[in-house]
Amino acid sequence: MTTYDRAIEQARDLLRWRSPLRTELWAARLVSEGDPDLLGELAGSERPEARLAIAALATLELPDDLTTTASATPYDAEAVQETPTSDEERDDLTAAAREDEEPDDLTATVPRTPPPYGVDLAVAGREALEWLPRWAARMGEVVCEGAWYGRGDRHGEQVLAALAFRYADGREPHLLVVGIDQAHGGLAVDAVVEEPKFLDDLDLARAPADVVAGRVLDAFEVTDLLMGAEVADTLPAVRPLALARARSVPDPVRHAPDETFTAFDALPDTPGADEAFGALAEFLGARPLWWSPARVSAFLTSWLPREAILSDAAIAAMPEVLRAWTRHLGDHEEIHDRIAAEAPRLPALMADESLAGLAKRIAASRTEEPGADPPAGGGYGVQ
Incomplete structure (x- = not known):
């Protein structure tokens, strides 16, 4: 047949x-x-x-x-x-x-x-x-009735974007949920269409529909750009409808900044905390919800020594800044344990010039020139 x-x-x-x-x-x-x-x-x-x-x-x-x-x-x-x-x-x-x-x-x-x-x-x-x-x-004549966004797992390695729809006549309400992988660049890896009650089992926060729709479109764009991207076997059968639904939301906001940063209001009142948080924000980039023990280790033992020029005050404040950020993202004990294990090594790692990357070496050499301004706090380079 x-x-x-x-x-x-x-x-x-x-x-x-x-x-x-x-x-x-x-x-x-x-x-x-x-x-x-x-x-x-x-x-x-x-x-x-x-x-x-x-x-x-x-x-x-x-x-x-x-x-x-x-x-x-x-x-x-x-x-x-x-x-x-x-x-x-x-x-x-x-x-x-x-x-x-x-x-x-x-x-x-x-x-x-x-x-x-x-x-x-x-x-x-x-x-x-x-x-x-x-x-x-x-068919296709739908109205978006709400949107939600948040972590799909404990450490945010995958986030979920959800959009609720109903047809123009009020019938057949349904929920589109798209899984967006954070560990591999923010690509769409799975999508389902379910009944609205499916949302009850998800720990997601309400969000503007135009922003969530834009994130869905951004994620599928990344998937299309990556040759051989690993996605769920079920994604291709839902992809055409998921894209159509996201585009049906009026004026989707593409590449919107993540409000996780702006919602963080518990920065420690200690010298160097602002500078330390600036380095953390640069490391997290567009995927701030992804915060796991492995990512803590990558930040403290690899990225900071390779990319960042920090003052002594910022280095000293970094452990407390990371603990505050961890509380902001669920206060998971295993992440606190990893911070406690890795943070004591940070001063020595930052002082080890052999770990510095090219961008950091160039930036540091410029500050040594006569009349040069001291380095501003924060990281150099990209993750």
Whole structure:
């Protein structure tokens, strides 16, 4: 059975179920199969099932190669009839399609001139809706009702971005949750669409919908840029719908700063604390929720000696700054233990010039020139 044949068979059931959400999820799975001929076959078909698939695909975020390489098969212009104008007429056509297996037995066709270089999915989708029951027009017509963001695990190696949606008629509420890997650059590694009650099991905080939508788009962009990125096997089947949902949020904020820093108001009132926190913020970068024992060790024993020029006061204040930051991010005992184990070595490591990286060496040499200003606190280079 070809992808097209299977799609027709599945669409027949979807026409009976009348669920926009189920149909969009099904269409997203079709996209993930990557059949380069499917779109052209669907666009050239006169079956209501094919029209349902085209209408659903038009609501999603499709890869460019899928829409530009597909070309529709020619249609019979003499067989074209007037577009049905009522739900009753549309239902009669879809009922007839379920009774007859062969496309040639169907009398309902839709005028469709294939574009020379591929299928114009937006146009084809609008045309298809004219022949489908009215519920199909609700596909893609969703309203975002809330957004949440936070850690997906104890140490924040993965964060979760959640967006809640409901169709314009108020039906089929659903929750999109995207897992964003922090340890490998902030790429989208998994996504699910669940019932809203799924949120009850997640420890996430409310956040602006435009910011969360932007983070979802940012994460998928990173995934697309990384060749061979390791993602969950389930991600491709949800990706087209996840992108479409994120783009449906008005004015997504791309590359928004993480408010975890601005929410931190417990900086110790000790000399050098501001300078020490500046170095920590530079190390954490755009992924401040990721704070684990291993990351503490990397910061204290590798990054600071290699990249940062700090005053003696900042070095002395660093352990207390890290303890305050740890309390801000859950106050986990194992992280406090790692700070206690690694922090005593920091003064000696910072004094070891053999551990300094090139950027730090250049910056330090400039401060030794006559008339040069003393170094400002903070790190040099990037993580």
